[in-house]
Amino acid sequence: MRRESALDSRDSDSRAPHEHxxxxxxxxxxxxxDPRxxxxxxxxxxxxIGIRLNGNERKDVEEYCVSEGWVKVAVGKKVDRHGNPLLIKLKGAVEAFYK
Incomplete structure (x- = not known):
């Protein structure tokens, strides 16, 4: 009697990972x-999620608003007195999308 390998015992309805x-x-x-x-x-x-500002994709966005055309990004390693990163508002054409 032959033992089934893990590859032989796959489900017949296996789906791509994105379908789950x-x-x-x-x-x-x-x-x-920020959850607060x-x-x-x-x-x-x-x-x-991806954010484009003026056609360039940004990976450091903390907050965005498409209708008002701005994003907030952290300013280096600067923090306020509560330990939250200091944010600067950059204005331009904002586009949000799923990757």
Whole structure:
């Protein structure tokens, strides 16, 4: 009698990994990474999000607003008296998208 290997015992309904994910919620007009912010949406942040400012993708965005055309990014390693990063507002054409 032959022993089945792990490769032989696959499920017949195997799916690609992206098909097991929950459906993506629509991206809000304004989103913040900080959980204390009223614009923090945990369901959206569970997915990988990209932000373009003036056509260039930014990876250091803490908060954005598409309709007002700005993003907030951390200023180096500077922190305020509460230990939160200091943020600077950059203005331009903002585009949010799922990666």
């Amino acid at each position: 994910r929950s459906p993506r919620p629509p991206l809000p007009d304004r989103l913040a990474v 912010s009223p614009h923090h949406v945990a369901a959206v942040l569970q997915h990988d």
